[in-house]
Amino acid sequence: MSAPPDERPPVTVLQAPVRLDYTVTAGHHLSTYLRALADRKIVGGRCPECHKVYLPARGACPTCGVPADAPVEVADQGTVTTFCVIRIPFDAAPFPPPYVAVAILLDGADMPIFHLVRGIEPDAARMGMRVRAVWVPDDQLGPTLASIRWFEATGEPDAPFEAIASHL
Amino acid sequence: MGANRCAIVGIGQTHHKAKRQDVSIAGLVREAAARALADAELTWKDIDAVVIGKAPDMFEGVMMPELYLADALGAVGKPMLRVHTAGSVGGSTAIAAAHLVMGGVHQRVLTVAFEKQSESDAMWALSPKIPFQPQLTAGAGGYFAPLVRAYIRRSGAPDDVGLQVAVKDRLHALKNPYAHLRIKGIDRAMVADSPMLWDPIRYLETCPSSDGACAMVMTSEAIAAAAPRPPAWVHGLSTRSEPVVFAGRDQVNPQAGRDCARDVYTQAGISDPRRDLACAELYVPFSWFEPMWLENLGFAAPGEGWKLTASGATALGGALPINPSGGVLSSNPIGASGMLRFAEAAMQVRDQAGEHQVDGARRALGHAYGGGSQFFAMWIVGRDRP
Numbered sequence: 328m329s330a331p332p333d334e335r336p337p338v339t340v341l342q343a344p345v346r347l348d349y350t351v352t353a354g355h356h357l358s359t360y361l362r363a364l365a366d367r368k369i370v371g372g373r374c375p376e377c378h379k380v381y382l383p384a385r386g387a388c389p390t391c392g393v394p395a396d397a398p399v400e401v402a403d404q405g406t407v408t409t410f411c412v413i414r415i416p417f418d419a420a421p422f423p424p425p426y427v428a429v430a431i432l433l434d435g436a437d438m439p440i441f442h443l444v445r446g447i448e449p450d451a452a453r454m455g456m457r458v459r460a461v462w463v464p465d466d467q468l469g470p471t472l473a474s475i476r477w478f479e480a481t482g483e484p485d486a487p488f489e490a491i492a493s494h495l
Numbered sequence: 496m497g498a499n500r501c502a503i504v505g506i507g508q509t510h511h512k513a514k515r516q517d518v519s520i521a522g523l524v525r526e527a528a529a530r531a532l533a534d535a536e537l538t539w540k541d542i543d544a545v546v547i548g549k550a551p552d553m554f555e556g557v558m559m560p561e562l563y564l565a566d567a568l569g570a571v572g573k574p575m576l577r578v579h580t581a582g583s584v585g586g587s588t589a590i591a592a593a594h595l596v597m598g599g600v601h602q603r604v605l606t607v608a609f610e611k612q613s614e615s616d617a618m619w620a621l622s623p624k625i626p627f628q629p630q631l632t633a634g635a636g637g638y639f640a641p642l643v644r645a646y647i648r649r650s651g652a653p654d655d656v657g658l659q660v661a662v663k664d665r666l667h668a669l670k671n672p673y674a675h676l677r678i679k680g681i682d683r684a685m686v687a688d689s690p691m692l693w694d695p696i697r698y699l700e701t702c703p704s705s706d707g708a709c710a711m712v713m714t715s716e717a718i719a720a721a722a723p724r725p726p727a728w729v730h731g732l733s734t735r736s737e738p739v740v741f742a743g744r745d746q747v748n749p750q751a752g753r754d755c756a757r758d759v760y761t762q763a764g765i766s767d768p769r770r771d772l773a774c775a776e777l778y779v780p781f782s783w784f785e786p787m788w789l790e791n792l793g794f795a796a797p798g799e800g801w802k803l804t805a806s807g808a809t810a811l812g813g814a815l816p817i818n819p820s821g822g823v824l825s826s827n828p829i830g831a832s833g834m835l836r837f838a839e840a841a842m843q844v845r846d847q848a849g850e851h852q853v854d855g856a857r858r859a860l861g862h863a864y865g866g867g868s869q870f871f872a873m874w875i876v877g878r879d880r881p
């Protein structure tokens with residue numbers, strides 16, 4: 328007896344999950360930076376040639392090629408250089424949109440880090456806005472930038488454009 | 496250039512679409528390659544080597560797809576090279592192929608680039624969970640929107656320049672039968688009313704997700720002499736890259752892009768690109784990148800690119816048409832997008848662009864960028880033998 332004809336549409340695409348497990352070896356410079364975060368400190372490295380402060384410290388300054396690792400603690404507050412209001416929903420989003428993703432030049436650093444700003448209306452985000460870190464409670468601190476939950480406005484006057492112009 | 500001449504004698508591309516469910520990845524690349532071979536009136540067995548590129552393997556989840564694509568591309572038993580340079584890969588793949596000819600290694604090289612975004616999830620692949628960090632990435636738009644904001648602030652450009660590019664490139668696409676987005680009645684209001692995704696970038700100011708492939712056949716001068724149609728000649732080609740982060744980096748107008756452009760102009764003997772080039776195909780995945788690249792590539796002084804766009808000069812019929820094909824804003828098979836820029840530039844100087852042809856185009860620029868605005872690939876092609 329023959330099977331009845333299969334009237335279902337042909338299979339053209341198969342969705343399959345992909346995963347990759349791996350172990351990260353942080354290395355000396357990244358470990359120093361991450362351990363400091365567990366201690367509510369932000370520690371970078373200064374290049375002996377161009378004197379720029381990198382976060383984290385670098386085995387080689389991208390400009391000079393020499394270790395940029397003289398330890399420097401920078402402030403946990405800084406200036407928003409530029410930002411994006413994320414309004415598109417996607418699976419990995421940390422919050423329901425809209426939310427504000429920013430580049431922040433921490434006081435004492437020479438390159439921006441990326442993080443989130445909360446506690447303001449998205450439309451109130453500005454280039455030059457002064458922000459400070461909101462740390463997680465002590466029992467949640469760990470060797471990760473997630474020890475900073477997000478940044479919030481300090482209420483100080485905005486920094487002038489000249490202060491961020493060469494960091495865009 | 497101190498190298499052998501290189502001619503583009505065959506060009507092929509697929510009709511770019513959201514979903515090409517009628518073909519596998521192998522079918523997609525073969526379609527573009529077969530069209531390039533037909534244009535060159537060559538056969539699979541005439542080809543000495545194949546150079547292939549695509550964006551990161553994580554997109555479709557097929558690791559090293561070039562291995563399984565060797566059959567579809569007639570590459571079994573022949574040298575095959577895979578190129579990886581993120582979004583600029585289509586451009587750097589074409590350059591790697593041209594180098595094989597210019598270095599005298601091979602006489603006839605087939606180059607192909609592709610993406611099948613319908614079997615992929617680029618938003619997922621570009622929003623990875625990075626160790627020791629909270630979730631900060633939000634796709635390509637999340638990365639590039641802050642740079643667009645920085646450009647607008649720095650240049651003082653009026654807010655509507657992005658809208659203008661979005662409309663212009665989609666009007667161009669209506670003249671290109673291969674384009675993915677063909678939006679009837681596209682106008683400024685339609686773009687302005689589309690949802691804000693990555694503020695300040697709206698939905699209609701971004702590129703689509705496309706399935707598509709592009710291919711070219713490149714040959715030595717001796718082989719090109721027997722080509723059935725006039726070839727495009729390589730007048731200059733170059734790649735540059737820079738780290739994604741360093742202190743004082745200019746991300747809006749990256750040094751690697753400026754250096755790459757200078758190199759390619761020097762090779763081609765171009766002193767004023769705005770005067771000496773008939774048109775350019777630039778990698779513009781978000782509308783504001785047109786004025787940004789006009790400055791980076793020396794078509795306009797820093798801070799002045801938006802004025803060139805606002806003047807209408809970059810539309811078909813203007814003094815410097817940018818993306819006559821409709822560009823990445825109209826078709827974005829990511830890995831192929833850079834090669835499409837290179838191929839469309841070559842089509843212009845071969846008088847092969849049909850309705851979106853720039854009259855009498857003698858020299859044209861093809862441009863691609865990738866990563867965090869850090870990888871650049873460019874070539875200048877011309878109607879005349881260099």
Ligand SMILES: [Zn+2]
Nearest residue numbers: 374377388391
């Ligand atoms: Zn240095």
